[in-house]
Amino acid sequence: MERLDIYIQEVTRRLPEKSRMEIEMELKSTILDMMPDNYTESDVDAALTQLGSPAKLANQYHERPNYLIGPNFYDSYITILKMSATIAVIIGLIVAVIDHVITRPDDITLLEAGISFISNFVGTIIMALMNVFAWTTVTFAMLDRLVDDASMKKKKWVPEDLKHIKPIEPKKQISKGEIFFSLFWTAVWATLYFKASDILGIYEKSKDDGKLEFVEPLFNQEVLLSFWPIVVAFIAFEIGMALYKWMVGRWTKKIAVLNLIYHIVFVIFGLFFINQDHVFNVEFIQYMGDLFDVEKENLQSVWNKVVYGAVLITIITAVLDSFEGFRKARK
Amino acid sequence: MSELLNSLTTELRRGTLTLAVLSQLSEPQYGYSLVQLLEESGISIDQSTLYPLLRRLEKQELLTSIWDTTESRPRKYYVLSDYGKEVFKALKAEWEKTSHELQSLLKGVEQDGTT
Numbered sequence: 001m002e003r004l005d006i007y008i009q010e011v012t013r014r015l016p017e018k019s020r021m022e023i024e025m026e027l028k029s030t031i032l033d034m035m036p037d038n039y040t041e042s043d044v045d046a047a048l049t050q051l052g053s054p055a056k057l058a059n060q061y062h063e064r065p066n067y068l069i070g071p072n073f074y075d076s077y078i079t080i081l082k083m084s085a086t087i088a089v090i091i092g093l094i095v096a097v098i099d100h101v102i103t104r105p106d107d108i109t110l111l112e113a114g115i116s117f118i119s120n121f122v123g124t125i126i127m128a129l130m131n132v133f134a135w136t137t138v139t140f141a142m143l144d145r146l147v148d149d150a151s152m153k154k155k156k157w158v159p160e161d162l163k164h165i166k167p168i169e170p171k172k173q174i175s176k177g178e179i180f181f182s183l184f185w186t187a188v189w190a191t192l193y194f195k196a197s198d199i200l201g202i203y204e205k206s207k208d209d210g211k212l213e214f215v216e217p218l219f220n221q222e223v224l225l226s227f228w229p230i231v232v233a234f235i236a237f238e239i240g241m242a243l244y245k246w247m248v249g250r251w252t253k254k255i256a257v258l259n260l261i262y263h264i265v266f267v268i269f270g271l272f273f274i275n276q277d278h279v280f281n282v283e284f285i286q287y288m289g290d291l292f293d294v295e296k297e298n299l300q301s302v303w304n305k306v307v308y309g310a311v312l313i314t315i316i317t318a319v320l321d322s323f324e325g326f327r328k329a330r331k
Numbered sequence: 332m333s334e335l336l337n338s339l340t341t342e343l344r345r346g347t348l349t350l351a352v353l354s355q356l357s358e359p360q361y362g363y364s365l366v367q368l369l370e371e372s373g374i375s376i377d378q379s380t381l382y383p384l385l386r387r388l389e390k391q392e393l394l395t396s397i398w399d400t401t402e403s404r405p406r407k408y409y410v411l412s413d414y415g416k417e418v419f420k421a422l423k424a425e426w427e428k429t430s431h432e433l434q435s436l437l438k439g440v441e442q443d444g445t446t
Binding site: 027056 | 361362363364377378379380382383384386387390398404405406407
């Protein structure tokens, strides 16, 4: 193969397939034009030198943006990335500590325990950070492309647009801290949900060495995990909501309504969830019954009271938070 | 300083490139003949910029192109479309206005500097 053809191939292989043929023909005829009819190798080299690096030339032919996240979103992207990474590290730390407390064998030295803890922690963190990075990047890359197209059709900005934007009052303002904590909360309960069988339940001090041992989980893991699609939807909604709140930057009626809807759906799901058969681990209930000296025949009704107490607390919290949302929006 | 000057010069010229190309395309030209035309007027153009630019202008419907296969080797000829002619006229007027304004601006500086 001639050097000339290799050059052209180096350019066109970097281009979208549909324009390859045409550009190949055009380039070839152009390069031949640049040289005398009976060209020598040094003529070819001179012509190719003028055209420069094939990668650079191919880059010039590209019509689509050759970046993942443009300047419109870069700042938000970095902020969210930092926030999510911080949350991931904190959650990773908590999980690693709990994991360590539960699973540490007792016959190892402090140094060994430390090393195993750190390696465990580092592994968890690396996995978590990779996930955070991937998902945040993919989300923003998609956002960048979607919004870019949409804003092209948008009409021109005029100072009149400012009429619809109310000045931000400190009381209505949604701080970065608030966003951080709502994301943090989402991460905490999502972790609890998926790790419930290892974390939520009864711990007992072992008689031999006085260390904590995980005895009985609170939930029936299989029943619990069968709800994962709904839970993932909740997680997605909470994250979306947090990001939306952050973008708007203050409480509005729309956010308050969204918040209300969220709480209603959450409570309904909660009620539906605890009414499923075998949600709770029977062993757990019995253990608690023994612990508090509840008679066998009363156990079920006492347990129900405990559960409905928890539901009541959830409902009260939901009502208060929804109300708070509207209060903040109205002020 | 020269590096900065280089990048500033490139930036300054980038916008005028389209105008220069459009100005030479009332008659059909193929890539290399266009380069020669421009060079005759002293405008040296990075060829790796020119050919992609021609394609882009065609996509923007300022140029139309046709492959001439009658000669020994096929050549792609570009020429201004009607829309391209219109745009060129407007762009030319814009350039003349800008260069006029800039000239008087720069003259002002010169006088201030000398006196």
